[in-house]
Amino acid sequence: MQDFQKKYCQSLTEYSRRITNQIKIGDLSLGSDSPIRVQSMTTIDTMDTIGSVEQSIRMIESGCELVRITAPSVKEAQNLENIKNELRKRGYKTPLVADIHFTPNAAELAARIVEKVRINPGNYADKKRFDIIDYTNESYAIELERIRERFLPLIKICKEYGTAMRIGTNHGSLSDRILSRYGDTPLGMVESALEFLRICEDENYFNIVISMKSSNPQVMVQAYRLLVQRLEEEKLKPYPLHLGVTEAGEGEDGRIKSSMGIGTLLEDGLGDTVRVSLTEDPEFEAPVARSLITKSADSKQNNHFSELIKHDTAFPVSPINPYSYTRRETFEVGNFGGLNVPRVIADYSTIDVENHDDLKPIGHFYLPLPDKWRMNDLGADYIYSGKKAAPFMLPNGLKEILDYRTWQTQTDKQNKLPLFSVEDFFDPSKELHESLNFLQLTIDDLTPVFIEFIKQYKNIVIVVNSKSDASMIEFRTFYFQILKYGIKNPVILSKKYGNIPESDFQLFAATDCGGVLIEGFGDGIMVALPDLTTKQDKLERLKTVNSTAFGILQAARTRMSKTEYISCPSCGRTLFDLQETTAMIRKRTDHLKGVKIGIMGCIVNGPGEMADADYGYVGIGKDKIALYRGQIVIKKAVHADNAVNELIELIKEDGRWFEQEKLEYSM
Incomplete structure (x- = not known):
């Protein structure tokens, strides 16, 4: 790999924040000239105006500077206006962000109401049917032109209304087209965003934030770093970055995964706004984000730790490939190094x-x-x-x-x-x-x-x-x-x-x-x-x-010692109580060392978003659950009362189940 391709931050050995464009989200500025902003997302049904407003207020008072609300269809997009008006009536001017996945019509309506819209390139005007298609260069170009035509109306509305946009790629929801050409890789994530970004730049629209989210911190970090490198390589504008580890989970696990991804990039000087995704009430997310931001500020103040290490360039070359994992070569001493786990x-x-x-x-x-x-x-x-x-x-x-x-x-x-x-x-x-x-x-x-x-x-x-x-x-x-x-x-x-x-x-x-x-x-x-x-x-x-x-x-995926839960942070689309369900599944399965279970509240955060999971538990309707092996649905419309038992049966069929051995812990 050529040296210039390894440059993704100002310095690898000193804290130095990446210089970015400044954008406006309502009255809020975002970018390297501004503080790193904290945001979160409501979990109340968007059609519940007062519930959404009151939860938004709790989030704002916990430290949120942006509030994101799901708008999966036109009716939810319309109700954003009622939510916004009620918040403004109560004296809260915090910018609102509409979260869009599949519905361009909802995005175009929301962009006239709120200060920012978030679109996911993997399923906005693109196709996600889990098909493998062999695209020729010509057929690929035709698909890109189709996407351009569907995306242009939103760009024009955003320019007219002064609305900001986040182009937010998720590792688990890359389109069939991207997967067919680039695979399930950080490069695929980056290319998915760049395709939409190039269209925006062609239209002279630059009020943009970009994100590269994954439930795997390693993939997430690699994707953001590669994105920064590619923006510079293609001489595109240095857009601000929204940092987040998607479907991080709850409690200790959720905090550790989020910190590993977000904290690492903040230490690199990357990141202009942060959302910590926990399977908990959203007001608990902002304090975690603030702690990570404060830590990166402390690193900035205390980054001259060695008189021996001299920094003679602002862009040092990494001696490793920063976009893929390779373990350092060591010889074995006892049970350390070599092929041993840490x-x-x-x-x-x-x-x-x-x-x-x-x-x-x-x-x-x-x-x-x-x-x-x-x-x-x-x-x-x-x-x-x-x-x-x-x-x-x-x-x-x-x-x-x-x-x-x-x-x-x-x-x-x-x-x-x-x-x-x-x-x-x-x-x-x-x-x-x-x-x-x-x-x-x-x-x-x-x-x-x-x-x-x-x-x-x-x-x-x-x-x-x-x-x-x-x-x-x-x-x-x-x-x-x-x-x-x-x-x-x-x-x-x-x-x-x-x-x-x-x-x-x-x-x-x-x-x-x-x-x-x-x-x-x-x-x-x-x-x-x-x-x-x-x-x-x-x-x-x-x-x-x-x-x-x-x-x-x-x-870090270097030693698997317990069951891993990939659970979304809940939102207005969720079809069951995520915290209660996650706790119930954890109680029955947390002895299955190394097994990864995805728990998703709706089909939007379903098989795609749990790309890294061995098994999936996905809400598809009231009291209806679909069970997955990897990204393949195995059982459809299982009643919620029996869904955990059916999940366990699926694990047993694969020979990965064993009964829990009880070891009582008491101090």
Whole structure:
């Protein structure tokens, strides 16, 4: 790949916000000269005027600067005027956005009423019937001309009324035409948007925002980066970007996936408006978005983390392909690196491990009666005990790391492992474990002398510790440096966070570690929060930290340890209670390690939007559910009362079901 094709941001190793066009959405400005804006979407039926207004007010008061409302047909588009008038009557001037999927007539009406319309190129004036068509260049050009003719009226209305537009591509709803030529790829997502964008530029209409959404953070990040590169390559205008991970889900999983995608791009300096899509009430989305935006601002203030790394160009060339995943090549040390999945290390350095129950928070359970250990799917691989070793034999699935000087005092040095400081590692009289040693360092330790020294050792795992607010950028710079110098030791990402809420910890850790995991870097993860007063509180917090670490690896698709739920955030089209249904399906299936289940409230967010799922549960009418295997419908019109049972039967038919083994957790 040529060097110019790898440039997608101002700098890979310092925070620098991308320069964009400025656009207007009503009285709101959007672009790089403006703050990064927060938005969300209502979940009330659009025909419920007062319900939509009151929910919009709750969203605005939680921090939303734009409110999106679905308009799947002309009647909903018409009612946008009533909603807008009532909001203005109550003193709220927040711009409204009409969400359009299939209906050009609804878009053309809505564009006369609200300040912005969102269209999805995959199904707006295009075809999505899951057909595979072999297009010739001529037939492809004919389809493009047909799309132009259907799209032009909306452009003219937007120009006349001063209405902004978001061209929003979704990974799961690419048209048959795009899929036939480009496949289910980030390139297909980008081309889908560019086709519509070129038509807009031909008509001198530039009041545009672009998005590239996917439920897979890795695909989402690659698509946005490729979009920026292609805009520059084709000399198109630098349009603002709307960031979002679609169908992220609920709770911890939804926040981690959203942070990995949105947070990574914000750290790259990309993004001008953010929507976090959670299967929760929409007023809970804005605070999450605001936390991610605040973190990127902190990175901007604290991005000079190393005196050794000199930045001699504003557009450095990436040493990796930023638009596809390739794991960094490493040699194997113990069960790190090589073809091994990334490992999770639990930090017990400030907790006295006194009895078996102290290991419950990290997924290891002692059963006294048979005198055996059991481990759940979130069982940590290692514990770091620091200066005090555990006083009992650990389970076979768990190994202990000690500070080097403490390790030296142990009688059993074979089953315990040393963590060296750089100073101790340079000591010529040091004692090494024969097969697995850990070396803790920061990016400032990568001196020429150290680089040549470390290359002599094939039994060392590096633990890179970040102390910067710009940890993702710091980890990435470390990654690029060791690539440059040919160091192939496995690397563990290590970060201890300051006194922040646990909710922010999930967001920040997913950004800092996830942002480089999806680039192919990282053979393990060790994250931690500050100490609490009591041991009980410390153990409870450790459970959250351990779950977050596994969640990050899962979202990065580097280690699948639990069931994944791809659920839409609900909107006025939804045909059942998404939160209740998701909770019900999770209760029955959350022991199915590695299985991906899509839960979609309507056919718009149906087989296309859950492109990454193994199975799908999709609302198609009142109390009617369609069940999918991948993107193929298997059972139609199943009554909602029995749909979860039918879903489980489908999983059983494929041999992917097993009964849940109960492991009680109590502190």
